[in-house]
Amino acid sequence: KAGVTQTPRYLIKTRGQQVTLSCSPISGHRSVSWYQQTPGQGLQFLFEYFSETQRNKGNFPGRFSGRQFSNSRSEMNVSTLELGDSALYLCASSLGGLNEQFFGPGTRLTVL
């Protein structure tokens, strides 16, 4: 069974640009959650999608958005990039409910 895949693995952008990250969950998983990991703030929850609907949202500005497609694949978008958006962005998939979340390897975003 293939694990969670994230593309791209590495990305370099400049301030003011926008970026889209992709996450393909484990087959059969309908819940996809996104997290931001930085050395200063650690791992912080961004949002969670289940069956194409955003169910939970963390405390991030509106520049951070996401969506989920009918095949459960998810994308997150960050507009008007800031230097502080440099981070490892992780997605995790699960069957939903209290089931275990499986994390992907992350996308390392660097904003110059």
Next chain:
Amino acid sequence: TQLLEQSPQFLSIQEGENLTVYCNSSSVFSSLQWYRQEPGEGPVLLVTVVTGGEVKKLKRLTFQFGDARKDSSLHITAAQPGDTGLYLCAGDANNAGNMLTFGGGTRLMVKP
């Protein structure tokens, strides 16, 4: 906002030594999870504890959930170089399993 404080932040020990990592909060969590993350990879779930006072063992790792479900500890016996990594505790903020609040992490290095 529910916060999880992890200590110590860094730990460097010799192979064969024992260690304990702590995860504390002023909030009650319905469940608490421990993850291990290696460079270039996403966190991997080690254990989930759900009952106050619960103790779970995974080979040389012992996990405990506090009676009041506000704190947890991870004890490693006879640490090995393969235990090196970032250990993260995470609490279930809304009892839905998909919106985790993470501690700051403990970076463990076990020297041979």
